[in-house]
Amino acid sequence: MxxxxxxxxxxxxxxxxxxxxxxxxxxxxxxxxxxxxxxxxxxxxxxxxxxxxxxxxxxxxxxxxxxxxxxxxxxxxxxxxxDELAAAEEVSARRKNRTDVLDLIIMPTEACNFRCHYCYEDFALGRMLTSVREGVRNLVRERHAATPLRRLTVSWFGGEPLVAFEVIEELSAFFLSFCEENGVEYSAAVTTNGYLLTEDVARRCLDLGITRYQITLDGPRDAHDASRYLIGGGRTYDTILANLDGMAALSDDFHVTLRTNFTSENDARVPELIDELARHFSGDARFDAIYRPVGEWGGPQDAETGAHSGKEAELRKLELCSHAADHGLSHGDDRMLRPHGSVCYAASPWSFVIRPNGVVNKCTVALRDERNAVGLLREDGDLGLNAERMGLWVDTDDTSDSGCQTCFFRPACQGAACPLVRLEEERRPCPPHKVWIGPTIETYAAMARRTARSKAAAG
Ligand code: SF4
Ligand code: SF4
Known part of the structure; x- marks a missing residue:
């Protein structure tokens, strides 16, 4: 117009x-x-x-x-x-009413080769059952037959997904050929501790269409090794860094998000990690870094991890982002400020977590909460969804919250930043970057300016 x-x-x-x-x-x-x-x-x-x-x-x-x-x-x-309120309502309704997308967060195993200090998982379930793998394949076939899919997104999660790499290989081969034959756009990601991601495994992952990686390093060598260690206590930092160097040597197109969980105990050491990572990956646009305060995630170690939240943690997160950008490690956090950018996957009716025994969850944190067991995947692909439990995750959002309806952040959050907070605490789950929006946008604007300047200086 x-x-x-x-x-x-x-x-x-x-x-x-x-x-x-x-x-x-x-x-x-x-x-x-x-x-x-x-x-x-x-x-x-x-x-x-x-x-x-x-x-x-x-x-x-x-x-x-x-x-x-x-x-x-x-x-x-x-x-x-x-009518901006109607426009925001439409944004949210369009997301929820989509039938052309399917997002699967698949746990090929809940076993893990690490025992991180703050982990909330209980490692109860081993490798995914054969009948569940067949159920996953049939789920995709049935969904596509019911309403043609435009996009299938798979995120491998665990436990440590690479511990059950043969499950990833088996199912990925199916996803790739099914999507190719049926004209469905396919993308895959993995959240891994990085220890088993050798050059050979990385090569195979890329061949299987896994192009996005999230790998956690919690500080320089000694700080990381003190919080992210092998079962039995072995060190992990050097192996992960060597694996990341192996990935950087590949010429493929992929994206690695280097995540650092910080607590009041390790946060002073994080800049040392940034300096080291910058020496390895600065200027390689395939690598970026994000920082997350360790919250209380429901594990038995919550009380002793130095978990922190609130303004202090959020401002520290911004400082670390800014420091990383100054060292050439771009960051991806500003995506949370875009429309849908702060909506949790648990809030979308087309997103499911599939556990190794076929239990279907919405949230990847509340694994022991029975309200999160929204279905049980059968071998024929039926998710066996419980409509009432699904509603707890997908309907407790801006549609039922008058405060959210008039919020300036509504298109980004849609009242659905964390349905678990609504369930557990019966309050709005306003994300910290919304609460501290002033310092957040000021930091991102300054980072963008510095990045543009250094690009211009580099010619
Ligand atoms: S509901 Fe909350 S805790 Fe669960 S995955 Fe979403 S943001 Fe995380
Ligand atoms: S930021 Fe808070 S008030 Fe705004 S939409 Fe999200 S949960 Fe609702």
């Missing part, structure tokens, strides 16, 4: 955040578009005047026409009669 075709009255979007940056200027963010901009003086005051009053009715003024149009094009201004 050209500007001439639009109405002549406008208003600031209700999904805007406008904040003064400590470094000067203004940072603006819109959650319907997921865009963040830093506005420098003297334009910052004019933008502030246009956006700060959500109830204002604005008219395009020729004096500042270009600026006005830029804000309109980027969704910071909308037509005065545009």
């Amino acid at each position: 050209s500007h001439a075709d639009r109405g002549d009255a406008y208003k600031p979007s209700r999904f805007n955040v406008v904040t003064r940056a400590e470094a000067g200027g203004l940072v603006i963010y819109n959650s319907m578009r997921g865009s963040i901009f830093r506005i420098t003086p003297p334009t910052d005051d004019r933008v502030h005047d246009l956006l700060h009053n959500r109830n204002a009715v604005l008219r395009r003024d020729e004096d500042q026409g270009e600026l006005f149009d830029a804000l309109l094009d980027r969704g910071f201004l909308v037509d005065a009669d545009h």
Whole structure:
């Protein structure tokens, strides 16, 4: 729509955040578009005047026409009669009503070769049963026969999924050929501790279509080895780093997210890890880093892990992200600010966790909670879903929460950042980056500026 075709009255979007940056200027963010901009003086005051009053009715003024149009094009201004609440409702409904996608989080085993200090799993189930593997294949066939799938996404999770690599190989071979024959887009990811990801295994994973990897390192060698050790206590850091170097030597297209869980005990050591990882992977766009405060994840060790949350943990997370970006390890966290970016997979009706014994879950954390056992996969592919339990995960969101309906972050979160929090604590699961949105967007805007500058300097 050209500007001439639009109405002549406008208003600031209700999904805007406008904040003064400590470094000067203004940072603006819109959650319907997921865009963040830093506005420098003297334009910052004019933008502030246009956006700060959500109830204002604005008219395009020729004096500042270009600026006005830029804000309109980027969704910071909308037509005065545009129903933004209905638009947000549509975003959420479109996600939930999709029938052309299937996301499977598959646990080929719950066994693990590690015993991390803070782990919440109980390693109760071993390798996936043959009948369950057949059930997975039939589930995909049946889903596609009922309504053609456009996309199948598989995430291998555990335990340590690579401990049962033959299950991954067997099922991946099926997914690849089924999707190829039926014109379904296929993508696969693995969350692994990285210890068994030798160059040979990485090569085989890539051949099986696994292109996204999440691997955790919890600090420099001694700090990591103190929290992420083998059963029986063996060290793991050097092997994981050597495996990552092996991956970096490959010429394939893939993405590795290097995750660091930090607590009040190890967080002072994380910059040393960043420095070391930067020496290995800086400038390789296939590697990036994310940082997560260790929350209370339901394991027996919660009380002693130094778990921390709240503003202090969130600000520390931003500092670590920023430090990593300064060292050439880009980060992927700003995706959480985009539409759908903060919605947990458990909240979508087309996402299922399949455990080795066929139990179907929604959440990968509350593995011992019976409300999370929403079905039992049969060999013929029937998920045996319990509608009432499914509803606990997919319907407790912005549709039933008036606070969420008017929230500036609604398109990104949809009241569904963590259905488990609603179940357990009966409260809104506002994610920390929404609660501390000012420092979050300020940090990301500064990082983007520094990255753009260094790219320009590199020619
Ligand atoms: S429901 Fe909450 S705890 Fe469970 S997987 Fe989602 S975000 Fe994690
Ligand atoms: S849970 Fe919180 S952040 Fe998410 S939509 Fe509701 S009020 Fe907003």
